[in-house]
Amino acid sequence: MLKYKFLDKIMSDVMFEAYGKNPKELFENAAEALSSVICKIKEVKPKETEEFEIKADNLEDLMLNWLQAIIAIVDTEQKFFSKFEIEEISETKLRAKLSGEPIRPELGETVVKAVTMYKFKLEKTDKGYTATVSLDI
Secondary structure, rough: OOOEEEEOOOOEEEEEEEOOOOOOHHHHHHHHHHHHHHHHHHHOOOEEEEEEEEEOOOOOHHHHHHHHHHHHHHHHHHHEEEEEEEEEEEEEEEEEEEEEEEOOOHHEOOOOOOOEEEEEEEEEEOOOOEEEEEOOO
C-alpha cells in the first residue's frame, strides 16, 4: 500500500497525501512524509527517542497538532526524525515516540515553517484513511 505521495510543489508550499489502513498508520505515514521534506530521512539514524502526547478536539485537529508538534520539536530540540511510532491514538489524543538524531547540515532539506489549512482534509475511505496536508516552506 502507498504510504504517501506529493501533490503540488509550488514556491511557498509543499502538499502531500498520506494514507493508512487506520488512524495509527495514517499519522505515522503523515509524519514520515513531513520528515522527508525536512531532512534526508533515509540517512537519519534513529539514535535518540522522544516521547510525547498531543491532544485535540477531533481527529482532524489532532493531525494538525501532531504535524505542527513535530515541526516545533525539530526547531527547538534541533533534531531530525526518521522513525515515528504511534503508541496510542483516539479521536482526541495520541501518544507517540519519535526517533532520530541531532541536526547535521548535510542531512537537511527544506525548512518547514508550518502546517496550513490550505486544502487540508482528513477522511475515512473504503480503503482506510487519507489526509491531504499543505506545508508552508
